[in-house]
Amino acid sequence: MSAAIPPAIAHWRAASARRVAIILAGIGLLAASFAIDLATGPAMLPIPAVLRSLAGQTTDPMTQAIVRTLRLPIALMAAVVGAALGVSGAVMQTILHNPLASSYTLGISAGAGFGAALVILFGAALPLPQAWAIPLAAFAFAGLACAMVASVGRLRQATPELLVLAGIACLFLFQALLSLLQFIASPEALQQIVFWLFGSLQRASLDQVGIVAAVLVAVAPVLLADGWRLTALKLGDERAQALGVRVGRLRLRAFVAVSLLTGAAVAFVGTIGFIGLVAPHVARLLVGEDQRHMLPASAVFGALLLSVASVASKLIIPGTIFPIGIVTALIGVPFFAWLVLSIGRGR
């Protein structure tokens, strides 16, 4: 019977199987990196002790605390935030027809940074503890930035050019406001703001991991359901429209979804750059443009990149935690450059 399958379909199936294999390989690497993340740290715990603690067989409360309340949330947060930023970057690049787009481009991260700085400076009056007030404000202002861009998109047509322009205006607005806060901040608060902007996984808790994961789980089906429409969008607005896609609505819907995702991710860890830019390019290179494969692949490679960065941040100077945002860029930039150069050669 197999002879009856037209060659094109057979080819598509083979390609599809290859892409799934690549994604599975990525998941395997992620699992390895996650394990190394759990196994390393300044306490230099022996690996069997770590395993026993994870299995719940340790009676030593110190080991238990180190593995379960310190390392586990960090390792999980790296994977979940990396996945969230990878997906949001991929969708941004698709809906804006722009390979340089990420949550940074449209001012969402800048909004989050401003929100966080606001609470660091004036949050003492809030009834909430800072550990929650900062993420909440960061998320709220990421949402505000998103709403500003989206409302411009609704007032006029949501073309990529208009969204990018509105986003860049938003970016500069929030950057200026953030600079203003930094200018009036006391040295201690200024330091706290700078550390927040560097990004850090160190304060992650399992509750927070749960929140980011929940947003990811809620948003992912919406995006995957739009998978073929987003793929069609890559053909250009007119062709997508001819295929029955309501382009403007799709763009706004996807934009709001990924803003939620970005807001939730950066709210807890600070502005970790680069993942949202690089992960989708890695995914595209390995599995192609079809969003049904590219979105999961972006999530997997985003998670992998941040997980590797989390390990590296502990190992660069043992005993010191390098700011994760800096490490991510230091690992990501050469990798990205290599990627861009090798694509150029391939063509």
Added chain:
Amino acid sequence: MTHPLPPLGRRAALALGLAAPFVTSRAARAAMPPIIDALGRRISLPAPAERIVLCFNYEEFTAVAGPAGWDRVVGFSKTLWSAWRAAVYQRYLAPIPRLATLPDVGNTDDNSFSLEKVLSLRPDLVIMAEWSFSAIGPQVKQLEALGIPVMVIDYNAEIPARHVASTIAMGQVTGNEARAQTLAALYTDKLADIARRIKDAPSHPKAYIELGQGGAGVIGNTYWKGMWGRLLDFAGADNIAAGRIPGAYGPLNPEYVLAANPAAIFIAGSSWTGQPNAVLTGFDAPEATTRARLAPYPNRQGWPQLTAIRDGQLFAIEHGLCRALFDYTATYFIAKAIFPDRFADIDPVGELRSYHERFLPVTFEGTWMTRLTPLAA
């Protein structure tokens, strides 16, 4: 009054082979008076701590507990001493060789503080300065959930009650209470002496203090409320920075300094490394070096017209003296600079020397407080 450890902590202690101090101290437990830290928090310890992580105020700890007290320390925030006060740290290495190999737990100032490192050292007490304590936030709860109390000390705020509470508490947790009481009484007496001498002063001369880390070419931070700000208050000076900077410290507009026209100017120096223009003070600073680094200050824009400069009232003062148990010596120095008659019989440097001889394991030398131009005899 008993202060039982939470069950988890006691189990942890047994598992760690640290049971001995807990088991044998049953009598001591009843004898251990309540420990109240600098923030008024109650610390429960059944016996003096055996495994302390110490995050700041190393000279105060040494004064209270002596070099032997360091045997109780299992980790510290190393760079706050070895980099911030390099010359001081080098001096203490000889009497306390343990410092060289003691694990570093990082610090909150550069965000390197590692809770995992702290836990891996299995401490039974963490001693933290208030500024670190407030920076680590919810991590305190994680420590306390494991039965590891966090004791806050605070010399930075320059609130005498906190100086005393911090000192007494460190004495209690290291089993050196009598010595701590002596130190606290000395501090209290000296402050009272200063207050008595300036009580009926007819006026409060204007004074300005600036951090000399970058040298005369850089406008350094000045202080208000905490640290030097409060020492200026204790000394009866009118701090020109009061109400003029948003926080407790920050640079003052240079134009405002000219307009305020202080009667005395103090430049805070230290043994900073990698700062070629810094005003150098401390153990390794010969007086000539300190004065040479101070010499460019009178040539700043507009400064030759200042009353302080014309009267030769420009001083260097070691920055480490603004948040320490022996900071009363700096207060004496400031007070004597602005009220020479009232403090004629006081030798501030002599006070600092005598404190070192009585309580610290290092020989006092170098230049800690001096005037740019020696007084004409």
